[in-house]
Amino acid sequence: MRRRVLPGVAAAVIIVVVVLGSAFALQRKLVFLPSGGPPPAAADVLPGGRDATLATADGLSLSAWYFPVPGARAAVLVAPGNAGNRSMRAPLAAALTARGLSVLLLDYRGFGGNPGSPTEAGLALDVRAARDFLVTETGLPLLYFGESLGSAVVAELAVEHPPVGLVLRSPFTDLAAVGRAHYPFLPVRWLLLDRFPTAEHAAVAGAPVTVVYGSADSVVPPGQSRAVATAAGGRAVEVPGADHNDRVLLDGPDVVAAVTALA
Numbered sequence: 001m002r003r004r005v006l007p008g009v010a011a012a013v014i015i016v017v018v019v020l021g022s023a024f025a026l027q028r029k030l031v032f033l034p035s036g037g038p039p040p041a042a043a044d045v046l047p048g049g050r051d052a053t054l055a056t057a058d059g060l061s062l063s064a065w066y067f068p069v070p071g072a073r074a075a076v077l078v079a080p081g082n083a084g085n086r087s088m089r090a091p092l093a094a095a096l097t098a099r100g101l102s103v104l105l106l107d108y109r110g111f112g113g114n115p116g117s118p119t120e121a122g123l124a125l126d127v128r129a130a131r132d133f134l135v136t137e138t139g140l141p142l143l144y145f146g147e148s149l150g151s152a153v154v155a156e157l158a159v160e161h162p163p164v165g166l167v168l169r170s171p172f173t174d175l176a177a178v179g180r181a182h183y184p185f186l187p188v189r190w191l192l193l194d195r196f197p198t199a200e201h202a203a204v205a206g207a208p209v210t211v212v213y214g215s216a217d218s219v220v221p222p223g224q225s226r227a228v229a230t231a232a233g234g235r236a237v238e239v240p241g242a243d244h245n246d247r248v249l250l251d252g253p254d255v256v257a258a259v260t261a262l263a
Contacts, residue, residue, distance in 0.1 A: 031149075031175070031194065033083040038113030042066065045090050046097065052104065052137075054129035062114045062126060065105040066137070067093050072102040074164065074263040075140040077130050079150030080105075085112035089147070091251040099260050102138060106130045120194035127157045143262055144207075146171065148220060148244070151228070152196035158205035165262025166207045169255060170244055171228040172220045173199040181221055202232035209234030210258040214242025214249055 042049030042065040052066040065086055076096055080089055086105040093103040108126045109116030116122060134142055141164040146154035151171035158166050172178035175196040179188040202209055209232035213225035222238070229236035237258055242248050249255060 031082055032108075032110065032118040034111040034118075035084050038063065039065075039085055039087040039107075045087065046094055049093075052133060054106070054126070054133050056109070056125045056129045058122075058125055060109055060114070060116050060126075062107060062109060062129060063112060064107060064130065064133070065090075065093070066133070067097050067103045067105075068138070069097050069100055069102045071100070072138070072140060073100055074143050075102040075104065075134050075138045076143045076145055076259060076263075077127070077134060077154070077163075078103060078105050079127055079130075079144070079146045079153045080107070080111075081148035081150050087112075089250070091247075092145075092255070095251040095256045096259060099256065101143070101260070101263055102140065104130055104134055120196055123153050124156055127153050128161075131157060131161055141263075143167065143259060145169070145259055148172070149175075149196060152198040152201070155198050155201035155205055158207050159201050162206040164207065165259075166202070166205055166209045166232075166234075167255075167258045167262065168198070168202065168209065168211045168225075168228060168232075169249060170213045170217055170220050171198045171202070171211060171225055172196075173224045173227050173231075177224060178220055181224075199228045199231040202228055202234070205232065208262055210237060210262065211235070212237045212239065212249070212255050212258050214239045214244060214246060216241050217244045219244035 042051050050066045052064045054062040086107045089105050096103050108118050109122050110118045143165045144154035144163045145167045147169045151168035176189040211229035215238050237254050239254050
């Protein structure tokens with residue numbers, strides 16, 4: 001009997017090791033989901049749009065879209081979530097420029113035809129390159145808008161370079177917390193290479209914070225978004241019935257109003 005049990009235990013151990021090893025090795029392919037090749041020219045998306053090149057501190061040249069508005073009262077740095085490319089955020093740029101705000105749509109390294117591979121440290125450099133571009137190009141007060149994972153990116157930036165306002169759309173408290181919600185059978189916090197501690201950074205960001213989230217979010221538990229707002233001492237705006245990728249959370253009235261209210 002003992003001889004039969006031991007091989008079974010060994011097989012179980014091997015399976016666990018393989019599962020954990022695969023999760024560790026492939027985690028960034030699960031976290032970062034770029035899609036499509038290089039987007040079209042900015043001018044083909046919105047009249048007056050410009051293609052911009054962002055120079056990162058580690059030597060990458062990233063393509064982005066800049067939509068200037070004459071006489072703009074502020075400029076909005078839009079940090080996207082973990083999927084797609086900047087073309088998906090064009091409706092938000094259209095809505096914000098129509099309200100007198102200049103907009104920069106960032107694509108991270110590895111996204112939208114850009115070189116490099118995304119990591120937490122790399123995205124921190126990318127968003128700083130985006131801020132540097134706006135500071136040099138506009139001289140305007142800056143607002144940061146982060147979508148989901150992008151909320152963590154701009155919250156971290158706001159600690160070092162506070163904006164006049166910070167809008168976080170569907171933020172998670174940290175990457176391990178949202179990972180644990182989807183993979184409760186894995187020791188996510190031990191496995192992750194990237195932390196993205198949104199709540200921790202938002203709490204010391206030194207700027208007014210508004211959190212917008214959907215009550216039916218199936219990707220980021222709504223309680224995590226509310227926790228970020230609480231940690232930041234900010235305002236929470238719940239969009240009833242909205243799921244994570246619903247259009248109303250892209251350029252809906254609550255999202256646009258949250259940005260314009262801080263401008």
